Amino acid sequence: MSDHYEVLNVERTATTAEIKSAYRRLVRQVHPDQGGNAALFRVVQEAWTTLGDPAKRAAYDRTLDGQTNAQPSAPQYEEPTYTPRPEPEPEPAPDPFTWTQTSYQPPPQTSHAAAEPLSGGIEVVPxxxxxxxxxxxxxxxxxxxxxxxxxIGGLDGTWDIVFAVGTVAMIVVAMPPHWSRRIPLRRLLKAFGIVTAVLYFLVLFPFSKSGATALQRVVIIALLIGLVLVRVLTGRWSKVHKLDKTIDATAAYDFNLWGRPGEPLVDDGRTAWLSPSDVLRHRRTARILDSVVNALPASKLVHGARIGDVAVSHLLLNGHRVALISSVVGPPGHYALDAYGALQLNGMPVDSPVSGLDAAVAAWRSRLAPVEVRGFLIVHPPVDGQGGITAPLGTEAAVTCLPAQTAANQLQAWLQPEGLLLDRLTLYDILYRAPYA
Structure with a gap:
């Protein structure tokens, strides 16, 4: 299980002041009086009680060191091939199914593009x-x-004045919607403008006997064509203007995170809250995904994304690729998906959220086409830093198993080809439209 340091989201080297600051910040979020989770609040309180006391913290550190250094009990399977090596030793051709790391390391920079600064050319579309x-x-x-x-027509009588007012009202019809909605009596003015445009159109016919000159007819034709053209252009601008306000330059270049691990992105009562242990598991996964986001400047991470009633723990967007991520905690062994998509540990079926992840992949693929969507199931060891968890490499299935220690590298490798591209329409759909689909 995750330790008290993971609960408070601090390093083991943190000072008492840093731990106290993290505790105060976290307790405001999870306190029941603030709408938080009572069970998670108790876990936070227990972590502070232990780490806030130097004597208790020292004793707890010794206990934690003993758990980390102790060799985990071997699972009752007859597949010794997947037993982790006790020490990392570089070899010319290492076994791809054996871990040699003892703690999580951020993925190395794999290309020059991944090292580009935010100001170095993130391409934002539209x-x-x-x-x-x-x-x-x-x-x-x-x-x-x-x-x-x-x-040209003049204002010689009552009807001329009426037509003049209607002509001015046509400008309200042509305005972009985000402007016209601020005008008082805009509905009445728009209706008056449309009626005037119809009357101008009738003037062009010979049976109208309007007596309009050739110059007036040319101006009327230009006016009617211009009204339609301008309304199309202002309508397109108004749609992009709405997108500019929602996913603005700050969000496009500086923001890369939405939501919090273990909580729904949209809290409308349709998504059940998680238990404290599940929240801590989501945080362990989020720390892995943070390193991917840091390596890919244009990528965006969304916790608790949802399409209709189908929720997913984490969503990573980079360019036109979307990774849906869920996670489990399991003992050492070889994890894989069978032909039916069920998770297996050393050939034996185990419970997992793969079925829900597979449904989420299908739903997002249908909505975001032609965006490429894949699911990834990250398998965590019981204690961070333990080895012995392996999974097949190079699979192109809808859902792929990833060991926690190599998950960041594999996710970055899959998202990397999209480079520094952000599609704001896709991000807008994920954040504000898909939850209510």
Whole structure:
């Protein structure tokens, strides 16, 4: 199980002041009076009671060292091939199914692109402010045409004044929606503008006997065509403007994390809260995923993502690739998925969240096409740093097993080809639309 240091999310070398600060920050989040989890609050309190007292902390450290140094009991299986080696020894051709690390190490930089700084060229699509300039220019031209047709026709009578007001109302029809919604009586003005546009269209027919000159007819035709064109352009700009406000430059370049491990991204009562042990397992997985995000500047990590009622523990987005991640804690051995997608340990079936992960992969593939979506099941040892957990390498199945000690490297290798690309529409869909699908 995870230790008290994992509960408070601090290193074993942390000072008492750092532990106290982490405790105070965490207790505000999980306190029942603040809407937190009562069981997790008790776990946090127990961790502080132990680590806050120097004598208890020293005794606990000795106990923890004994657990880490003790050789884990061998599982009752007849497959000695997967027994971990006691010491890491570099070899020319190491066995891919044997761990040699004793603690988690961040993945090495595998390419120059992964080392690029945030300001070094993250490509964001769609671009910020797209359609704004052509929409504003076309709206200005349409306004000039409205003024021209009013000046040509003159204001000699009541109907001329009515047509002039209707012509001005046509500008409200052509405005981008995020502008027009701020105008009082906008619905009435839009209706008046549309009726005026229809009347202008009827003036062009010979049976109308309007007496319009050739110049007036040319201006009216230009006005009606311009109204349709401007409305299309301003509508496109308004949609991108909404995206610009939601996934702005700050979120695109600086933010790389949404949600908290072990909690639903959208807390609307449709997703059950997890037990304290599951929350700690999610935190162990999140620490692995943090290193992947640090290595891929354009990647985004979403905890507790959901599509409709189908939730997934973690979601990693980089370019047009999405990794859905879940995790389990299990004893040493060889983990693999059988032909039916069920998890096996040394050839024997074991309980796992693979079925839910497989359903999530299918749902996200259907929604995000043509984005490439794959699922990854990370298997943690009972104690961080223990070896002996292996899984097949190089599989292209919908769901892949990954040992915790190599998971960061394999996830980075799969996401790396997308480079420094962020599709804001995909991120917007994941964060704000898919949960309510």
């Amino acid at each position: 671009a910020f402010g797209r359609w704004r300039l052509p929409a504003l220019l076309s709206l200005a031209v349409l306004t000039l045409l409205d003024i021209a047709i009013i000046a």
